[in-house]
Amino acid sequence: MEQSKLKKIVVVGGGTAGWMTASALSKTLKGQYDITLVESDQIGTIGVGEATIPMIELFNRMLELDEDEFMRQTQATFKLGIEFVNWGRIGDRYIHGFGPIGQDTWTVDFYHYWLKQYLDGKAPELDHFLINNVAAMGNKFMRAQRDMPNSPLGQIVHAYQFDASLYARFLRNFSEARGVKRVEGKIAQVRQREDGHISALVLEDGRKVEGELFIDCSGFRGLLIEETLKTGYEDWSHWLPCDTAIAVPCASAPALTPFTRATAHAAGWQWRIPLQHRIGNGHVFSSKFMSEDEATSILMNNLDGEALAEPRTVRFRTGKRKQAWNKNVVSIGLSCGFIEPLESTSIHLIQMGIAHLLEYFPAAGFQAADIRQYNRIMSDEYQWARDFVILHYKATERNDTPFWNYCRTMEVPELLQHKLDLFRSNGRTFREGMELFTKNNWVQVMHGQRVRPQSYNPLVDLISEQEIKGYLDEVSTVIRNCADHMPLHADFIAATCAAKKM
Numbered sequence: 432m433e434q435s436k437l438k439k440i441v442v443v444g445g446g447t448a449g450w451m452t453a454s455a456l457s458k459t460l461k462g463q464y465d466i467t468l469v470e471s472d473q474i475g476t477i478g479v480g481e482a483t484i485p486m487i488e489l490f491n492r493m494l495e496l497d498e499d500e501f502m503r504q505t506q507a508t509f510k511l512g513i514e515f516v517n518w519g520r521i522g523d524r525y526i527h528g529f530g531p532i533g534q535d536t537w538t539v540d541f542y543h544y545w546l547k548q549y550l551d552g553k554a555p556e557l558d559h560f561l562i563n564n565v566a567a568m569g570n571k572f573m574r575a576q577r578d579m580p581n582s583p584l585g586q587i588v589h590a591y592q593f594d595a596s597l598y599a600r601f602l603r604n605f606s607e608a609r610g611v612k613r614v615e616g617k618i619a620q621v622r623q624r625e626d627g628h629i630s631a632l633v634l635e636d637g638r639k640v641e642g643e644l645f646i647d648c649s650g651f652r653g654l655l656i657e658e659t660l661k662t663g664y665e666d667w668s669h670w671l672p673c674d675t676a677i678a679v680p681c682a683s684a685p686a687l688t689p690f691t692r693a694t695a696h697a698a699g700w701q702w703r704i705p706l707q708h709r710i711g712n713g714h715v716f717s718s719k720f721m722s723e724d725e726a727t728s729i730l731m732n733n734l735d736g737e738a739l740a741e742p743r744t745v746r747f748r749t750g751k752r753k754q755a756w757n758k759n760v761v762s763i764g765l766s767c768g769f770i771e772p773l774e775s776t777s778i779h780l781i782q783m784g785i786a787h788l789l790e791y792f793p794a795a796g797f798q799a800a801d802i803r804q805y806n807r808i809m810s811d812e813y814q815w816a817r818d819f820v821i822l823h824y825k826a827t828e829r830n831d832t833p834f835w836n837y838c839r840t841m842e843v844p845e846l847l848q849h850k851l852d853l854f855r856s857n858g859r860t861f862r863e864g865m866e867l868f869t870k871n872n873w874v875q876v877m878h879g880q881r882v883r884p885q886s887y888n889p890l891v892d893l894i895s896e897q898e899i900k901g902y903l904d905e906v907s908t909v910i911r912n913c914a915d916h917m918p919l920h921a922d923f924i925a926a927t928c929a930a931k932k933m
């Protein structure tokens with residue numbers, strides 16, 4: 432334990448994690464600390480990571496960013512959810528939308544009223560009861576109308592799809608304007624004190640960067656947390672067997688969709704992320720079940736427009752560092768862990784790493800209890816995201832390839848199995864602790880992938896069938912009418928936040 436007052440913070444890495452960390456610290460610590468960020472142009476950044484979830488709006492709001500300006504600078508589009516194609520069975524299609532399902536009563540979740548009718552073959556698909564999903568299906572978008580909290584128009588929840596390198600550049604300008612010093616150069620040596628704490632980084636040209644708190648945002652390699660401190664890694668690839676991605680941008684398609692698409696293939700899935708100036712695409716697959724050549728050819732044959740670059744391969748190992756914080760090093764971003772991008776959780780986990788660091792900030796020195804608590808909560812954050820992503824692979828009826836047979840029959844973590852069993856018996860689900868994904872998220876993915884409950888919450892039977900039908904009809908009609916009045920996503924962007932043509 433050390434009790435000196437912290438002064439110098441060094442962020443290692445200038446990708447999304449590094450610049451998000453530098454901007455959050457420079458904003459919240461108000462110039463009281465000396466913050467330096469070291470990045471290497473020669474090494475560069477991973478260059479993917481373009482789809483987000485709604486919590487990022489909070490991050491941008493904390494930085495007091497102007498949303499329209501942020502959209503323009505990063506060529507961003509709005510995201511209402513993710514469309515999943517071919518997951519439960521080939522030919523299946525559902526949207527996992529952000530925001531509430533239907534209109535809750537005080538006793539029973541809306542979903543159970545719908546479920547009763549659905550199990551009797553009397554209700555349309557769940558998509559009709561979320562404003563986000565109905566709007567997404569029509570390529571519509573508008574921001575939530577805060578003065579209409581009881582209308583579906585007040586319940587629209589959005590995230591963004593943006594160009595990752597432009598976001599990093601945007602946050603770099605933000606951070607430098609608030610005093611962050613940027614050092615360009617490749618770190619060749621890491622110096623440690625006798626107790627193992629990092630004391631300085633030495634660059635290839637001999638320059639030295641000293642610090643007291645080091646934030647490792649150096650990407651998969653984990654320059655400080657792993658290569659120097661040998662913290663260890665928990666491997667989760669038996670639950671999430673994809674280990675490679677091929678990424679390629681392509682020209683835009685005519686309709687600007689306000690959602691990310693995830694299309695399952697024979698040994699993985701393909702992302703489609705529409706930005707203002709191009710579409711980001713990638714094929715995530717398991718190299719145990721498919722060759723790189725085959726994966727590349729599937730990707731290149733499934734683009735909406737002309738490829739704008741050569742396809743690029745990224746390899747990864749799903750899992751997380753055994754300790755996110757070790758000695759005076761806090762790892763944030765890919766250096767801390769990685770869960771494949773199916774539910775766009777990585778940037779969110781960066782955000783959580785920063786938020787919890789601020790909560791346990793070692794202003795007066797490093798305390799073992801703070802570090803322990805930080806590691807506990809970050810471990811939970813990763814495991815919650817992991818279980819939700821595993822659900823997509825486990826909850827399938829696909830038996831057309833060895834990959835899907837493996838996923839469908841694999842054992843899953845105990846908590847996930849419990850959630851599946853509970854939902855199958857009576858349609859109930861729950862949110863564990865401060866888990867990121869809520870009941871609405873679990874219900875949509877389980878239903879979308881054909882997990883069917885045997886029954887519903889029996890309290891639903893307190894209301895007559897006639898009344899339930901009236902209730903469902905009213906909710907879906909109001910949602911449809913609201914979506915009809917929303918502008919097209921492309922028109923909304925053109926009117927508020929279109930980037931300059933490149």
Ligand SMILES: Cc1cc2nc3c(=O)[nH]c(=O)nc-3n(C[C@H](O)[C@H](O)[C@H](O)COP(=O)(O)OP(=O)(O)OC[C@H]3O[C@@H](n4cnc5c(N)ncnc54)[C@H](O)[C@@H]3O)c2cc1C
Nearest residue numbers: 444445446447448477480482618649650764765772777778
């Ligand atoms: C295929 C794929 C798709 C993804 N899609 C999504 C998505 O849709 N949504 C989402 O939320 N996330 C996604 N992610 C995750 C997302 O890309 C990352 O979380 C995000 O980009 C943060 O990366 P990073 O900053 O941790 O690492 P990097 O971008 O790799 O940055 C590492 C930095 O460290 C520097 N560095 C490393 N070594 C040295 C050295 N010796 N000296 C000096 N500098 C050094 C590098 O120069 C660089 O600046 C995806 C990831 C992958 C692999």
